[in-house]
Amino acid sequence: PFPAFSFCIDTDGNYWFYSGNNKTLNPDKLKKFDASMKPLDQRLPADETILPWGFDNLKKNGAITTFVEGFNDTVYQINNGEIAKAxxxxxxxxxxxxxxFPTDPMDLIPFLRSKHYASIKNYLENDKYAYFQIVESSPSDPKSMGIYHWIFDKAANKNLLIKQDNEMNPLTYLNAPQILTADNQLYFLGYLPDSDLAAQDNNPSIVSIDLSKINFN
Incomplete structure (x- = not known):
């Protein structure tokens, strides 16, 4: 047994575990097992120069299983028991x-705070849509990240980029997308403003957005 920040079962019944960048726990960040928990494969060697971060980054959306690592510009899908760039x-x-990146992991946070960069935080996809949550960090105000929601209608070849209001509660549901279902419901988990609550004890809330009702024009 080993700790994992994220796991999923793919359409072939394989178990995938992501243990994060912590070489003391596992030399590789991504591991694959069969249904009897027999090890089948391991990928992504842990990097000693990066802090031991972990991410909730394995998502199963119907028949599509997605994967993304932090501070990255590439996302992946798991199909037929294999992981490939999407x-x-x-x-x-x-x-x-x-x-x-600096070779000393303790220098990484100051390094990141000095850079103006963007990376993919979340990636979800179904047969009709792809959704990306993009984070932009600026050295002028490291505590104020720009968060964007990018939705791509694959059939219509149209996309929509929405910038999130920086004044929103850090615990807002928009910061935590969970799943994109086969019927195009994008689910979030987090806090709603008090004005949108039926009762004060309803937070945290599950919120769904029907992507098929979004106007891409």
């Missing part, structure tokens, strides 16, 4: 050069 986003001047 999309890469060109952030241009906001791309984070991971090869420039």
């Amino acid at each position: 999309y890469a986003i060109d952030f241009k001047d906001l791309a984070l050069d991971k090869s420039a």
Whole structure:
């Protein structure tokens, strides 16, 4: 047994576990087991130069299983028991050069705070839509991250980019997307403003957004 920040069962019945960047726990961050918990594969060697962070980054959305790592511009899908690149986003001047990370992990936080960069925090997909939660960090105000919700209608080849209000409660549901269902419901988990609550004890709340009702024009 070992700790994991995220796990899922793919459509072939394989178990995938993400243990984060902690070499003292596991030399590799992503592990695959069969239904009897027999080890089948391991990927993504832990990096000693990065702090031992973990992310909730394995998501199963119907038949599509998605994976993304923090501070990255590439997202992945797991199909037929294999993981493969799905999309890469060109952030241009906001791309984070991971090869420039300091060799001492304790220097990483100051390094990141000194950079103006964007990365993918969450990625969900079903047959009709792909959803990306993008985080932009600026050295002018490291505590105020820009959060964007990018929705792509694959059939219509249309996309919509929505910037989240920076004044929102840090615990807002918009910060925590959970799943995109086969019927195009995008679910979030978090806090609603008091004005939207039927009762004060309803927080945290589960909120769904029907992507099929969004106007992309």
